């Protein structure tokens with residue numbers, strides 16, 4: 001927040017944190033004009049450009065690390081966390097790398113990171129070999145980027161970087177939010193996955209980056225045919241109020257992207273989780289049918305769905321986890337700003353906006369739905385009716 005106090009005609013500007021502007025005790029019209037100009041320039045200095053550049057660099061390097069591991073995937077790389085979900089050397093390596101790069105690129109900012117993984121299993125005797133592999137991977141990846149003249153990281157540095165991700169987030173101050181590999185199951189299958197990084201400021205997502213190493217640069221929408229020669233590797237990025245852009249992970253010039261503008265459900269295809277355990281496919285089908293969607297669902301892993309939606313490959317994303325599942329903020333923060341800055345809307349099943357200010361979890365009603373502004377009212381109606389039918393048939 002920026003507070004401007006113009007009591008003596010000379011505007012005094014105080015920075016708090018988000019770029020809201022309050023003008024108090026205006027001395028004259030001229031003073032007020034000066035104040036507004038000053039506020040505008042202070043707003044642009046709060047434009048998160050440095051943070052966005054750091055986030056793009058961190059996510060791109062992490063994508064490089066993940067691509068290397070996916071090529072060499074060995075069964076022994078896969079560990080199981082206590083909740084039985086898979087985690088690989090690439091999940092840990094990506095988290096260590098992003099944490100290290102952000103801290104190094106933004107030395108003047110206090111650093112808080114809410115991230116999926118922790119180093120618990122790597123600190124055990126049984127995790128030592130894996131830790132050595134991760135440390136080597138992180139060092140090898142940093143060495144591919146000429147701008148880091150850092151001494152080789154020790155295993156302890158890697159553990160510390162991973163554990164920076166223990167922040168609880170919340171509604172005050174700035175917090176980075178990271179899913180080092182979203183869609184680990186897709187990653188293991190050789191399919192889609194994403195490195196998803198966002199920044200919260202006073203509880204709002206202000207920037208997001210999605211690196212999708214296996215996503216074709218061309219549309220994956222319903223009618224498009226893919227050939228094995230399609231170029232893959234997309235980097236989506238969005239900043240609050242500045243739109244969403246996509247470039248290739250190899251570094252082409254960014255292009256501005258926009259969600260589908262279709263108002264006709266018959267033309268709209270919809271995305272959902274690849275894994276049936278992560279989202280109720282039957283419920284999505286019933287909603288899509290009610291809405292009049294003709295195309296079959298496009299099932300892909302990870303927040304690559306939000307990226308693909310942001311460039312209009314499909315028009316709807318439906319996500320209805322099984323009862324009792326609690327969504328984590330790192331599974332949606334980056335995707336949410338990528339799609340909303342591209343003109344889309346993301347809400348829970350009752351139409352409430354997603355609230356990232358409540359800590360590591362998203363508290364929401366039933367599921368997550370995403371589409372464009374025009375289709376949202378009829379989608380919400382179809383969701384409500386399908387949920388009512390599902391409840392009454394129990």
Ligand SMILES: Nc1ncnc2c1ncn2[C@@H]1O[C@H](COP(=O)(O)OS(=O)(=O)O)[C@@H](OP(=O)(O)O)[C@H]1O
Nearest residue numbers: 181182183184273274275277278300301302321325
């Ligand atoms: N039971 C259940 N229900 C709903 N969601 C779950 C569930 N279990 C896991 N997860 C989270 O889903 C993340 C993967 O995202 P998607 O469902 O979009 O992709 S996928 O189709 O499952 O691959 C996945 O993210 P990663 O762990 O980062 O891969 C999980 O956070």
Ligand SMILES: [Mg+2]
Nearest residue numbers: 085086116184
């Ligand atoms: Mg996981």
Ligand SMILES: [Mg+2]
Nearest residue numbers: 179182183331
């Ligand atoms: Mg995830």
Ligand SMILES: [Mg+2]
Nearest residue numbers: 116179181182
């Ligand atoms: Mg993950």
